Amino acid sequence: MKKASLTTSLSVDKPSASLTESPAEPYRLEDGARVAVVGGGPAGSFFSYFLLELAERVGVRVKVDVYEPRDFSAEAPRGCNMCGGIISESLVQSLATEGINIPPTVVQRGIDSYVLHTDVGDVRIDTPLHEMRIAAVFRGPGPRGAGRAKWGSFDGFLQNRVLDRGAELKRSRVDEIELESGRPRVRTKDGLVETYDLVVVAVGVNTGTLASLRNTIPGYRPPGTTRTYIGEYYLGEDKVAAVLGSSMHVFLLSIQRLEFAAIIPKGDYATVCLLGREIDDELVREFLESPVVGKCLPPESYAGKSACHCRPSINVRGAVRPFSDRVVFVGDCAFTRLYKDGIGAAYRTAKAAATTALLHGVSAADFERHYWPVCRAIGGDNRIGGLTFAATRMVQRIRFLRRAVLRMATVEQRRAGERRRMSLVLWDLFTGSASYRNILFRALQPAFVARFLWNSAVSTLKRDSV
DSSP states (O other): OOEEEHHHHOOSSSOOGGGOOOTTSOSSOOTTEEEEEEOOSHHHHHHHHHHHHHHHHHTOOEEEEEEOOOOTTSOTTTTOOOOOOEEOHHHHHHHHHTTOOOOTTTEEEEEOEEEEEETTEEEEEEOSSTTOOEEEEOSSSOSTTOOSOOSOOHHHHHHHHHHHTTOEEEOOOEEEEEEETTEEEEEETTSOEEEOSEEEEOOOTTSHHHHHHTTSSTTOBOOEEEEOEEEEEEOOHHHHHHHTTTEEEEEOOOOTTEEEEEEEEETTEEEEEEEESSOOHHHHHHHHTOHHHHHHSOHHHHTTSOSEEEOOEEEEEOOBOOEETTEEEOGGGTOOOSSSOHHHHHHHHHHHHHHHHHHTOSSHHHHHHHTHHHHHHHHHHHHHHHHHHHHHHHHHHOHHHHHHHHHHHHHHHHSTTOOOHHHHHHHHHHHOOSOHHHHHHHHTSHHHHHHHHHHHHHHHHHOSOO
16 A cells, blocks of 8 residues: 655645545544554653543543653653653642642652742742642652662653553654555654554654654644753752752842743752743853852852753744644644643643544544644733733833832731732742733732732832832
């Protein structure tokens, strides 16, 4: 049977005549269907988990092969997924309702507060509700040089849940997806060739696999990206507890191209995350040498050198047309949230794609009708997020605005019964626990604006932060 490339024969909008299936062979996952998931990180694991769970509920047998060459039990860089490793409390709760409870061996530290650091003072903001917690995790078992693994890998934990449900792990890299008799076929670097009823691409924007598969679907364009920085600095568990405690430390500094900066406690390490536009060595050095950062993380506490660091690209603009007949892209290679909660976005897109595939079908029309709205909603919220971060940049540049933010949050934290409007907005903005639309809506409420203007006036007149 003659094969054809998906790039020339598979249409996103309308199947070609050669691909039109007979009524006995519809675009559906029927009993005995075979599914390939390219990428075994969170997006791939979430998709596999939800597909297998739903298939069991509706009584359909589905065979799932997960293609992932990385070993998440190996220390960085081999087992690393280049991520800050923060899981918002809203996602922790959502996973729990799905029966996915993150074990204590995977959670490095439960974050119950964050400390906002500025050049005009600091404020500790406790979790708004007692049940809210943030999980700090390593995506692999730890940084380079960590030695014997003390912690479990979050990505490895998810992958094992999927394997327990019956998926098969294939440690091969997929280099090509082509069409064979109306079905997608994967070809791996080591020569393995398999034909499937559905192929799910769930790779990150930093993998070579995405570059080789970008032409799989006609009309698909990968997400827009920018470069950022993640560094693991060894302190030792006691020093981490003494210096950072159980708080995520967030910095609002007037540094060009820096949108967000945080230091996260994890076991023996402090994880430094810098997000913004094309983070380079000069910006990293400027951040670490800032007096504000030095008060929180003195150079002598970590010997001034990271145990492990990377400058991964992150998705800042969604993909174009991430689906076709029998092929769908999920997670980072499709859509994710701007700067925050990438694992949460992987959860949402993977679940939507799995539900679409099993309950509705695997044609381009099915994905456009039932999967694409989830992607579109994330993209729309990201545009609002861009406005939100533009406002944050204004606060970073103008000193009296930083004083106003600090003063308003400090008063809320000190006064019992005070309505914590600023605290909640900052908490959700920095942790990714709410949509940008929700955050902006609350920040534009008359009561919030009036209180902020009052604190701006007081801060300007008194020249203090409280």
